[in-house]
Amino acid sequence: MFAARSSLRPAAMGAVACAVRSISSTKATAARVAVVGASGGIGQPLSMLLKLDPSIKELNLYDIVHTPGVAADLSHIPFPAKVTGYKGADSIHAALEGCDVIVVPAGVPRKPGMTRDDLFNINAGIVKTIAEASAKVAPKACYLIISNPVNSTVPIFAEVLKKAGTYNPKKLFGVTTLDVIRANTFVAENQGTDVLKTNVTVVGGHAGTTILPLLSQVKGASFTPDALAALTHRIQFGGDEVVKAKDGAGSATLSMAYAGYLFTAKLLQALKGEKDVVACAFVENTLTAAPFFAAPVTLGKEGVEKVHALGSLSAMEQEALDKALPDLLAQAKKGVEFVQNAK
Ligand SMILES: NC(=O)c1ccc[n+]([C@@H]2O[C@H](COP(=O)([O-])OP(=O)(O)OC[C@H]3O[C@@H](n4cnc5c(N)ncnc54)[C@H](O)[C@@H]3O)[C@@H](O)[C@H]2O)c1
Ligand SMILES: O=C(O)C[C@H](O)C(=O)O
Numbered sequence: 001m002f003a004a005r006s007s008l009r010p011a012a013m014g015a016v017a018c019a020v021r022s023i024s025s026t027k028a029t030a031a032r033v034a035v036v037g038a039s040g041g042i043g044q045p046l047s048m049l050l051k052l053d054p055s056i057k058e059l060n061l062y063d064i065v066h067t068p069g070v071a072a073d074l075s076h077i078p079f080p081a082k083v084t085g086y087k088g089a090d091s092i093h094a095a096l097e098g099c100d101v102i103v104v105p106a107g108v109p110r111k112p113g114m115t116r117d118d119l120f121n122i123n124a125g126i127v128k129t130i131a132e133a134s135a136k137v138a139p140k141a142c143y144l145i146i147s148n149p150v151n152s153t154v155p156i157f158a159e160v161l162k163k164a165g166t167y168n169p170k171k172l173f174g175v176t177t178l179d180v181i182r183a184n185t186f187v188a189e190n191q192g193t194d195v196l197k198t199n200v201t202v203v204g205g206h207a208g209t210t211i212l213p214l215l216s217q218v219k220g221a222s223f224t225p226d227a228l229a230a231l232t233h234r235i236q237f238g239g240d241e242v243v244k245a246k247d248g249a250g251s252a253t254l255s256m257a258y259a260g261y262l263f264t265a266k267l268l269q270a271l272k273g274e275k276d277v278v279a280c281a282f283v284e285n286t287l288t289a290a291p292f293f294a295a296p297v298t299l300g301k302e303g304v305e306k307v308h309a310l311g312s313l314s315a316m317e318q319e320a321l322d323k324a325l326p327d328l329l330a331q332a333k334k335g336v337e338f339v340q341n342a343k
Contacts, residue, residue: 031268032058034099034138036092036130037106038085039066041253042146042260046105047074047083049261055268056081062095063106064088092130097137100271103175103264104130104157107147109251110243116149116207117331123147124156124338131157135164142171142267142303146260150174150206151328154282154292155335163339170303173267174282176206176294177259178252182238183213186231191221202235202280203294203310203321205331210324211236216314228316270299283307288321290328 033050037043038061047061051074059074059081061067071085086095096102107123110116127147134143134157147153154174161167179202188195204212213235215221215228223231234241242252263279270277282294285307298306313321 030272031056031101032060032099033081033101033103033264033268034060034062034096036062036095036102036104037147039063039070040105041109041250042105042256044070045254045257046103046260048077049257050103050264051077051079051081051083053261053265053268054080055265055272058099059083060086060095060099062086062092089129092133093137096133096141099138099141101142101144101264101267102130102134102138103144103146103260105146105256105260106130107153109253110148110239111248111250112244114243116239117152119148120152120334120338123149123153124335127153127156128160128339128342131160132164135161135166139164139166140168140171142173142271144173144175144260144264144267146175146256148206149331150176150282151210151292151331152335152338155332156339158284158292159336159339168303169284170305172283173263173304174206174292174294175260175263176202176211176280176282177263178256179206179211179213179235179238179294180280181255181259181262183215183235186234186238187215187218187221190223190227190231193220200235201296201311203296204324205290205292205294205328206282207327207331208236209320210327210331212317212320212324214311214313214317216317217311232316232320267299267303270305271301271303273301278308288328289325291332293328 033056035043035047038047050059061071067085067087071083075083107126145154158172183200183202184198187200188198200218201214204210266277266279277299278296280294281297282292283304284292287293296308297304
């Protein structure tokens with residue numbers, strides 16, 4: 001339980017637009033943010049939530065399709081961010097240039113029966129192209145990777161930046177906030193507690209059994225052994241629940257847009273100098289043998305300020321962590337080799 005309640009629910013997420021708007025007159029606007037994959041199931045609602053954030057000055061929407069329409073639509077919402085649509089590969093440099101934060105929900109989603117790793121063959125190339133453009137025109141930006149499989153796409157992004165000589169491990173994040181908000185929802189339901197006061201730390205990776213909710217650290221909670229096993233499984237396979245319910249029409253989009261916005265908003269607050277901003281994210285660290293591992297992170301003006309230790313784990317959590325590490329290592333290696341072997 002590292003994150004305070006406010007750290008996962010920024011004030012601007014009062015959800016009611018007028019409440020958000022009332023903040024806009026009091027906060028200086030500054031940030032330039034790009035969304036890559038802005039016309040997709042996640043990209044559109046995420047872009048809308050970002051448009052409602054008064055700390056954003058410019059919102060650049062890039063995709064290979066439809067961005068002029070999405071941008072025109074969002075531009076009529078009366079918030080400060082200037083929204084511009086960029087469509088097609090020729091415009092990616094213009095879209096990313098000068099951005100402080102680049103959020104990446106580009107690529108194909110799962111269908112029932114698929115694992116996230118099954119998306120690798122298509123999404124690895126997409127993410128590599130975006131990383132190359134980022135290294136060229138926005139080498140100092142923070143990069144927030146949503147595209148799956150996150151356990152491999154983040155190492156791909158890092159490897160491209162390393163090749164270009166622009167990699168800064170403090171500024172590359174795999175977005176695992178959806179695992180945290182799912183955990184909060186399911187735990188509060190199970191415990192009969194206020195979901196707005198529930199904060200679960202989720203570490204590890206973002207795929208099945210690599211997702212490790214630390215339920216032993218939830219303050220005040222008490223789980224039966226059956227509930228513990230069922231909740232852990234539901235948090236780990238929450239994505240599959242949505243994929244199955246959508247029945248071929250994709251994976252989580254709305255909850256992911258909310259999660260993506262939440263993490264972006266936290267980062268923007270920290271970049272502006274706000275202190276003690278903590279959120280879980282999949283970042284490079286030495287907590288385990290895996291090169292990237294989701295953990296609670298203090299965010300600061302330069303990105304990652306501090307990666308927190310995992311704290312004490314139950315025997316079940318330690319066992320799950322030990323089992324997840326070979327998968328995390330293999331999935332990271334697959335990403336790195338994809339870039340190293342590319343022509
Ligand atoms: N990290 C997470 O927790 C999480 C949660 C949900 C989904 N996802 C992943 O996010 C990705 C997007 O999901 P979605 O439901 O929005 O899919 P979607 O198909 O609805 O949208 C993807 C968008 O990416 C665009 N795109 C494709 N190639 C591109 C390129 N080269 N450059 C820029 N844009 C490109 C498409 O045109 C489309 O608009 C998937 O890989 C999905 O698995 C991750
Ligand atoms: O399940 C998926 O494929 C999408 C996403 O990673 C999720 O957790 O919902």
